[in-house]
Amino acid sequence: MKVAVLSGGVGGARFLRALAETLDPADVTAVVNVGDDLEVLGLHVSPDLDSVLYALAGLDDEERGWGRAGESWHALETVAQLGGEDWFRLGDRDLGLHLVRTQALRAGEPLSAVTARLAAALGVRTRILPATDDPLRTRVETAAGLLDFQTWFVARGHRDEPDGFRFEGAESAAPAPGVLAALDQADLLLIAPSNPHVSVWPTLAVEPIRRALAERRVPCIAVSPLVGGRAVKGPADRMLARLSGGTSPAHVAACYEGLIDALVVDEADADDLDGLDVRAIVTGTLMTDAAARRRLAAAALGVAV
């Protein structure tokens, strides 16, 4: 069974890891959000691609939830001491990847090609594709003005209430090579338990990708990132409450209107299915350990464990 998965960062990365542990990893294609990519210290950083890459390579720091395990922070300590740009936490091991990727991008290699090389070097067989090789940047509309995603999320600690999002560059962005073919050839389409507004919508803002989901001939199943109406991590619940009218499974499904056939919801939300107009698949969705994440993957895949 071939699956294609729209994914954001941490939650998506864990889910992808579970899928790669359940299926043949070569049959899993991740289409990853690049809306929160940024340039920091002159380096191109792709936080979601890296979260996925590190998780699939088994290099991620599961406790911290981002970045690499066994990380050190000496370069950034120097940067801080020298008055440089230190607001975005880049570890030393992580920096090595950003240096290699930035140099390749500057030399004209597309992001998708660099990503494939990095994945191969780390022994990752799951295909990791950026949604697009073109610039696509999420900006957040707030009372404080239109903010770059990472300025809003990291530098200002997502304290400004979002009034909306813009996905700059999306209208002219082409899907990265391989994305449409993966969506077309998949036996099952999945949307990972990522933040709908800022981790999945930027990818869906690339019109040919949205169209591929809208015109699908195979089922598409989304996994809700909420547990009991609360985000496991990050501001997804606040966004849903403010911009989508609530945090029930129906509100999550509404973020993917016309694009999904089922929603995997947590047991904690099983009594809150009013208004949900797609099939509910109820299971434990917290990926607290390997067994739990594989249970979630199996539920999404419709496979008994």
Place this chain on the structure above:
Amino acid sequence: MKVAVLSGGVGGARFLRALAETLDPADVTAVVNVGDDLEVLGLHVSPDLDSVLYALAGLDDEERGWGRAGESWHALETVAQLGGEDWFRLGDRDLGLHLVRTQALRAGEPLSAVTARLAAALGVRTRILPATDDPLRTRVETAAGLLDFQTWFVARGHRDEPDGFRFEGAESAAPAPGVLAALDQADLLLIAPSNPHVSVWPTLAVEPIRRALAERRVPCIAVSPLVGGRAVKGPADRMLARLSGGTSPAHVAACYEGLIDALVVDEADADDLDGLDVRAIVTGTLMTDAAARRRLAAAALGVAV
């Protein structure tokens, strides 16, 4: 007493540190070689400026002889794992500086201004000036072709015999702001115990700097980098033997023909002064510890210790 010192990397850095420990550091100006600067992993690296900066900030690894003390190498381990450019050893703490500097240079800040900021951030009161803000690159003529300095020195381990040097960009390079004023206002000019051919000549290839030394009204004293006709570190002795006819004090002095009034030579070379046409100052020149390096500084300054 104000001094201005032409300097290369490690030997020059130690000598400058001794001068800054002997005089008021604010009265010492280092004019540092940039001929061996390079771009690696997309970063601008200035090895000699950094050796000087780290030594004066007390951050240098005295045992290794280059880079920072307490260094880690995690970023470069990642680079190697990902098939990136790992031939030039950049430590994690060191990388932080290269990131900050490269970002500033890309934003249009001159190298001299960045260097002043970095030195201030590290509490260094000695003035550190690049010889020039303009591109000036040492290339080595060898039987294997014309090689970038670091390709010759690091990547190929200086195994190709040099037949000559080119200082590309020198003819159009202007001295960095402050260099000519420092040379003009100094009470004493010094040439550090650095490799004449590749650490001092690139700076002297900037014509206004050479002219300032040639037309000096104060003494100029060079410190020989050789001990008993041998380089303490690196290929200076091989270069002198091959390109300047020998490794005696007279051969070292000939590298600075018309530019110096005295040469500080090691006790081990005291019996080999034939043909030396400038005054010899004989002392121990090995900077094995703080006392030894200060003794050398005092000898060069003509100050009794």
